[in-house]
Amino acid sequence: MSPSLKLISHKLCPYVQRAVIALTEKGVAFERIDIDLANKPDWFLKISPLGKVPVLVVPSAQGEIALFESNVICEYIEETQSGAKLHPADALARAQHRAWMEFGSAILGDLWGLETTQDAAVFAAKREALTAKFARVEVALGDGPYFAGARFSLVDAVFAPIFRYFDVFDAYGDLGIFASSPKVRAWRDRLAQRPSVKSAVSPEYPQLLRAFLVRHDAYLLKQAA
């Protein structure tokens, strides 16, 4: 039987990975369609109001509905699919989780600056901003192994793709971003072992990310010098 959900994706996108991890955690079959964001297909531009991935195409009585915005997609997956719960049952705890998911998006904003800038001063500012943000995360973490303890949640699905960047960046030198955040370091290690996290990207991910850095002539590459 062919899967009914389609996820329009890109091989490097951390927002796509959130949705892939959520679907995998729930054991939901889906078709992943990777597109070239430098050459967006017309059919994609028709269904994606912002021209961004991920888009989850969902069959409905009205025909196919294209859902956009990764956190909205994750919430839809949580509300409609059976399998492990990825949000707390308590409304206040759930709201806190949603807030930390948004915080993860703010981290991705800084990460984009860190990985694309050619400017030493911008690079230093982004590194500082990320260090400060992870210091806030450190305070929010409990005893682990996951964000909220023993159970994997959508916050974990949001942060795992963030940490994946650093697995590639570390080869160019220690950025020191996690130096004062031992709980974050332990969380990062634990998420890297999670099967849903491992399988959310293809084996060529590190090579593709390195090529992206080279294309941007990223200051980050000069860390190795």
Ligand SMILES: N[C@@H](CCC(=O)N[C@@H](CS)C(=O)NCC(=O)O)C(=O)O
């Ligand atoms: N807020 C969006 C962000 C998604 C996003 O920025 N996706 C990037 C790839 S990682 C994209 O599609 N960029 C294409 C473009 O901006 O033209 C979400 O959470 O889904």
